[in-house]
Amino acid sequence: xxxxxxxxxxxxxxxxSVLADSxxxxxxxxxxxxxxxxxxxxxxxxxxxxxxxxxxGSNGFLLDTHPGNSLRLIVGSEILxxxxxLEADKWSHVAVVVDSKHCTxxxxxxxxxxxxxxAMEYLDDASTVTRAYALQRFIxxxxxxxxxxxxxxxxxxxxxxxxxxDDRRWGQGYWWQNSRLPYISMPMSGDFDLMKPLMRMxxxxxxxxxxxxxxxxxGFEGAYFGECMYPWGAIFSNTYGxxxxxSERKDPLQRSMWHKWEWVAxxxxxxxxxxxCEYTGDEKYLVEKVVPIAEAIMSFFENYYKVxxxxxxxxxxxxxxxxxxxxxxxxxxxxxxxxxxxxxxxLDKRLTNAKQRARWKAFMSKxxxxxxxxxxxxxxxxxAEKFARKINVENPELYAVFPFRQIAVGYPNTEWxxxxxxxxxxxxxxxxxxxxxxxxxxxxxxxxxxxxxxxARNYDKNSRFPAFWGPNYDWIPDQDHGGVLMxxxxxxxxxxxxxxxxxxxxxxxPEAWDVEFKLHAPYKTVIECSVKNGKLVGLKVDPQSRRxxxxxxxxxx
Numbered sequence: 001x002x003x004x005x006x007x008x009x010x011x012x013x014x015x016x017s018v019l020a021d022s023x024x025x026x027x028x029x030x031x032x033x034x035x036x037x038x039x040x041x042x043x044x045x046x047x048x049x050x051x052x053x054x055x056x057g058s059n060g061f062l063l064d065t066h067p068g069n070s071l072r073l074i075v076g077s078e079i080l081x082x083x084x085x086l087e088a089d090k091w092s093h094v095a096v097v098v099d100s101k102h103c104t105x106x107x108x109x110x111x112x113x114x115x116x117x118x119a120m121e122y123l124d125d126a127s128t129v130t131r132a133y134a135l136q137r138f139i140x141x142x143x144x145x146x147x148x149x150x151x152x153x154x155x156x157x158x159x160x161x162x163x164x165x166d167d168r169r170w171g172q173g174y175w176w177q178n179s180r181l182p183y184i185s186m187p188m189s190g191d192f193d194l195m196k197p198l199m200r201m202x203x204x205x206x207x208x209x210x211x212x213x214x215x216x217x218x219g220f221e222g223a224y225f226g227e228c229m230y231p232w233g234a235i236f237s238n239t240y241g242x243x244x245x246x247s248e249r250k251d252p253l254q255r256s257m258w259h260k261w262e263w264v265a266x267x268x269x270x271x272x273x274x275x276x277c278e279y280t281g282d283e284k285y286l287v288e289k290v291v292p293i294a295e296a297i298m299s300f301f302e303n304y305y306k307v308x309x310x311x312x313x314x315x316x317x318x319x320x321x322x323x324x325x326x327x328x329x330x331x332x333x334x335x336x337x338x339x340x341x342x343x344x345x346x347l348d349k350r351l352t353n354a355k356q357r358a359r360w361k362a363f364m365s366k367x368x369x370x371x372x373x374x375x376x377x378x379x380x381x382x383x384a385e386k387f388a389r390k391i392n393v394e395n396p397e398l399y400a401v402f403p404f405r406q407i408a409v410g411y412p413n414t415e416w417x418x419x420x421x422x423x424x425x426x427x428x429x430x431x432x433x434x435x436x437x438x439x440x441x442x443x444x445x446x447x448x449x450x451x452x453x454x455x456a457r458n459y460d461k462n463s464r465f466p467a468f469w470g471p472n473y474d475w476i477p478d479q480d481h482g483g484v485l486m487x488x489x490x491x492x493x494x495x496x497x498x499x500x501x502x503x504x505x506x507x508x509x510p511e512a513w514d515v516e517f518k519l520h521a522p523y524k525t526v527i528e529c530s531v532k533n534g535k536l537v538g539l540k541v542d543p544q545s546r547r548x549x550x551x552x553x554x555x556x557x
Contacts, residue, residue, distance in 0.1 A: 031061065034095035039069050041088035049094065063096060073107050073115070078123065080107050080115040125453045126513045132456035133489050135467035136482035137189060140182055143479075144194035148231060149201055152178035152432075152483075153475035157468070169475045173230050174201075176265035177321065177394075178432055178474065180272065181483030184403065187279040188490045190520040195276055201231055202269055203289055207296075209233030214300055217252040222300030223293070225265035226254070227322075257325055258391070261318045264399070266297040267336025271403060274343050275498070278522035287351055294340055295356075298363050301337060313366050320383040320396035323425075327384035329368040332399040334384075338367050339404040342499055370400055370407075372416060380419035381407060393426035398438045408441040409495055409507040410551070417442045429454040431472030432480035436488035441495065443553075445508045448492055455485050493529070496521050501549045505529065506536070506556045521546070531556065 035049050046066050053060035053074060062074040069086040072079065075098055086092055086109075095108040107115040123131065143155035152175070153168040170178075179198070186195050202225070210223040210233060228236040241255030254260055270293055277286040305313045313329075320330040341364045345357065373382035381397040397420045400406040407417040421438055429436060429451040436455060439448035460468045460476050470478030492508040493515070503521050511534035518528045525546045530538035536556040541547040 031098040032096060033063075034093065035063075036091055036093055037065070037086070038091045039065060039086050039088045061096075061098070063094070071107065071109065071114070073105070075105050078105060078127075080105065082107065082109070082114045085109055085114060125449075126515075129452055129456045129485075129489060132467060132482075132485055135465075136486055137191070139467055139477065139479070139482065140186070140191065140194060140486075144182075144191075144197060146197060147200075149174065149179055149198040150182040150479055152181065152479045155182075155477060155479050157477050158475065169471065171236075173228055173236050176225065176227050176229075176268070178480050180268060181432060181480040181487075183272065184483060185486035185490055187275045188494070188496075188519050188521070189486070190279075190526075192276065192280055199273065199276070203273070203293065205231065206233040207293055211296060214296075217246075218304065220299070220303040221296070222298075222303055223266065223296035224263045224300045224304075225269060225297075227259035227262045227265060258322050259319070260325075262321055263300075263318075264321065264330075264332035264336050266293075266300070267333065267340050268403060270294045270297060270340045271336065271343070271498070274340070275522075278498075279520055279524070281524050283351060286347075291344070291352075291356075294344060295359075298337070298341070298360075301333070302363060302366065307366060311366060312368050315368070318384070320387060321394045321399075322392040323394040323396055324383045324387040324390055326388040327386060329371055329385035330387070331371050331381065331383055331396050334368055335370060335400040335404040335406050338364070338370070339406060339498070341367070346499060371397075375419050375423045377415075377419050377422065379413075379416050380423055381416050382420075390425070395420075395424045395426060395434070395438070398424070398434070401441045402434060402437045405441065405495075405498055409443045409504050409553075410497060410502060414442060418444070430458050430481055431470075431474060431478060432484065434484055436484055437491055440488050440491035440508045443508050445492070445510055448488060448508050449510050452485065452488050452492070455481065455488075490519060493517055494519050494521070494527060501546075503527065503546070503550045504553065505539075505550055506531065506553045509553070509556075511555065 033050060037049060039047070046068060048062070048064040051062050051064070053062045064072050065086060066072045068084060069088060070084055071082045071086065071094065073096060093110050097106045105116045106113055139155060139157070140150065143150045151168065153170050158168060159165050183195055183198050186192065206225070206229060207223060210225055214220070214222045214224060226235050228239050230236070235254050239254050239256040239259070243255070246252055270290060273290045273293070274286070277283065277290060301313065301315070305315050308314050315330060315333060316328040318327045318330045318333065319325040320327050321332055324330070341360055344352070344360050345364070368385065371382040371385045372379050374380070381400050383397045398417065401408055401417045407413055417438070421442065421444070427433070427435055436448055436451040439451060458469065458481070459466050460470055463476065467482060468477040469481035470476040472478045472481055474480060493506060495504040495507050496502070497504070501523070503525070505527070509515070509531065514532045516530045518526065520526055523546065526542045527550070528538070528540040529536070534555065536552060541550055
């Protein structure tokens with residue numbers, strides 16, 4: 001017996017027959033049908049139950065028992081499979097419900113849903129990731145056009161979860177390690193206008209206070225950016241401590257040990273601003289805004305720390321983000337300072353002067369080496385030259401991979417990053433965890449694919465919108481979760497070398513995924529690419545003169 005409700009049809013059809021009045025079935029978008037079937041034990045399965053689709057097409061629907069005694073449902077371009085679920089010589093009830101309003105397809109066997117749990121779950125992996133990227137970009141656009149940067153803990157979409165729609169885990173201030181993550185993908189997606197609120201707050205509003213604070217506290221020139229700051233630049237009051245005012249303290253720094261010496265925000269900000277200037281070609285902003293901040297940050301580290309007998313800075317006391325809080329020469333600051341100095345020295349000489357270049361070279365000569373440690377598989381990146389007292393679950397050793405790209409695709413010693421990833425203390429694919437990006441930067445295709453699919457499917461099940469991530473470590477919708485997702489996805493497709501003009505195409509892309517994309521690169525470059533059946537079938541580079549800088553990864557080359 002077959003029953004279809006598109007305008008109600010019920011019949012015991014004849015084998016291989018055309019069903020009466022079926023011409024318009026499914027045109028309304030909504031559809032449900034059910035059938036009683038009994039697979040023949042001798043035949044070995046593999047039969048069509050109802051077929052209203054062009055073979056090989058996506059213009060209808062099909063339900064069959066392929067392969068064997070499995071169930072396969074095709075609705076448009078979506079496919080659901082439940083393997084070996086039917087018993088031979090036994091009657092089974094199969095039902096399908098397609099709901100166009102809520103974008104769901106559900107497949108039932110004997111009254112139990114066996115496939116298709118909703119808008120996200122019934123999509124295949126590639127479609128799920130694609131939709132997650134597109135929806136997160138939409139959320140970014142919605143939250144990035146005001147006076148203030150995106151709030152990582154909910155953006156503008158917080159709702160009444162705990163009785164107050166303005167309630168946010170981790171408060172109303174800005175935490176740099178969280179606040180940067182919605183922005184790290186924007187240069188490559190070409191959303192330069194969306195970066196302006198972050199730039200305006202940190203460059204125009206906060207930086208002057210950072211300079212003033214450094215002079216006031218320590219009596220020397222320079223600037224450092226704290227991890228936790230209000231939009232006007234003050235350190236969080238609870239973080240700084242209420243016990244004594246500045247004038248009565250021997251140590252002018254904050255009381256909280258969670259990020260007392262966490263100063264990677266400065267190098268990261270400069271690195272991000274240099275990306276913006278390279279992508280947009282805004283040399284005026286680079287010279288007038290970015291270079292002065294970079295020099296102030298260099299001055300702070302050079303003045304705050306002393307050099308050893310070898311003339312190298314000894315960064316102690318220090319910490320590696322919030323995780324290791326007793327460190328010497330922490331990876332984030334060492335890699336960050338090396339990166340921004342290298343990029344400054346690589347600027348066109350017409351944008352700098354001889355005095356600046358000499359100062360930058362002298363500063364570079366003082367920087368310690370990238371910290372490493374030994375593992376069973378050889379050398380690995382380390383959180384710091386010396387590190388102790390682990391209190392959080394970040395992986396600062398991999399900051400040389402991302403964001404600072406000292407160890408990555410196209411560079412020597414990539415195995416240091418691979419070993420660090422293998423032996424990392426903490427791991428995951430949600431919230432602000434950056435494992436997905438590390439994997440992409442190291443060319444670990446299978447690992448980043450698995451992480452990215454898991455991330456794209458991990459949305460709040462109490463929310464209807466399938467890009468309301470979280471709460472994870474933060475809040476709903478978790479903008480760190482979506483920010484990492486976007487950057488990891490982009491980095492699988494394309495990576496740019498911040499120290500040269502090289503562009504690495506498809507460095508961590510799965511061969512089984514077809515793709516068409518358009519992404520931006522430095523020097524006002526736009527890359528359009530198409531991959532089908534594991535082959536590069538289309539590549540357009542604008543301007544064409546940049547084609548020589550594009551390195552296509554094996555097996556697509």
